[in-house]
Amino acid sequence: MIPYGRQDISQADIDAVVDVLKSDFLTQGPAVPAFETAIMAATGAAHALAVNSATSALHIACMALDLGPGDILWTVPNTFVASANVGLYCGADVDFVDIDPATYCMCPTALAAKLDAAAATDKLPKVLIPVHFAGQSADMAAISALARAHGIKIIEDASHAIGASYKGAPVGNCAYSDICVFSFHPVKIITTAEGGVASTQDAELASKMNLARSHGVTREPDLMQNESEGGWYYEQVALGYNYRMTEMQAALGASQMTRLAEFVTRRNALATRYDSLLADMPVTRPQQNPDAYSAFHLYPVQVENRAAAFAHLCDNGIGVNVHYIPVHTQPFWQARGFKRGDFPNAEHYYDHAISIPLYAGLTDADQDRVVQVLADAAAL
Ligand SMILES: *Cc1c(COP(=O)(O)O)cnc(C)c1O
Secondary structure: OEEOOOOOOOHHHHHHHHHHHOOOOOOOOOHHHHHHHHHHHHHOOOEEEEEOOHHHHHHHHHHHOOOOOOOEEEEOOOOOOHHHHHHHHOOOEEEEOOEOOOOOOEOHHHHHHHHHHHHHOOOOOOEEEOEOHHHOOOOHHHHHHHHHOOOOEEEEEOOOOOOOEEOOEEOOOOOOOOEEEEEOOOOOOOOOOOOEEEEEOOHHHHHHHHHHOEOOEEOOHHHOOOOOOOOOOOEEOOOOOEOEOOHHHHHHHHHHHOOHHHHHHHHHHHHHHHHHHOOOOOOEOOOOOOOEEOOOOOEEEEOOOHHHHHHHHHHOOEEOEOOOOOHHHOHHHHOOOOOOOOOHHHHHHHHHEEEEOOOOOOOHHHHHHHHHHHHHHHOO
16 A cells, blocks of 8 residues: 555654653653754744644644634635634634635635625634645735735644745745744654644744643743742743643654755655656646745645545555545534535535645655556546
């Protein structure tokens, strides 16, 4: 079975984790700050906060932006459910903006229309979460211009996009957002098994996220309300969670970061190869915005008869997947008032979508095999 995605673990990665296991700290030691430093260096962000998942990173990002009851969060339907769920964690309402049919990311035209309607009814969102689908940045210049005109905060869900760039600068530098979030689940570009990071240029947002990831407790005198009572003293100054990343995860992440450019280069080479191998087949290939250099987490194609093609690929050892079932069509969200028909571009894309195998360790021979089976599948 050729899977649709998988991690690439080297002996150096294993050694880095074993070194931590033999050290004094399994949590709250030097590995997490070292990993955060590697993320800051790669993205150009002034702050990076490592946590136990991208879902946690999205949650503390919403908390830092003071999202709460009575507020509204907008994201896209073509995403993993976590991008929407975090709004509910904060007690806010959630709504969606349809995707661009070419890039499958948030559509600036749909956003502009929805903002006009929301402004007229006093229902503007406080937080907007565009998703860099498949590793390609959303059109952030257009999205941020529209959002900022209404004072709306932006969190980039870059779970797919570490190592990507937009207008020549790394995703994660927050040039068009307040906070950017990455995921390190094993199918993503680099992995920490489970894990995520929130990056920002804003020291105050970083400080709030730092409290939120660890119980709202601090040992920094500047953040305390009372005088220290001695060396043991700490204060809880906010409500937080235990969202901390372990030292083993951070050591794995830092080791993986040394190969980030290699992984993304290989993924791009495979994507270019798919582009040419599939050029004459009845499949729609993923289009690229000339402003974006994708990390190519996914290579989603569209076929006429998705159900038959999916079954044929699986039956022949190609472990394909589908990204994503539109969030608003999930039973949980239908019970909150959404229905099929609400976001037609996301639904049409989903009805035909298949993510075919793409990961750094995929060989050209594996890829040829995928293409061979897909040729038959797409004709069904
Ligand atoms: C993977 C993913 C998440 C959640 O990441 P975790 O690290 O598994 O919590 C959120 N959003 C998107 C778009 C994702 O792909």
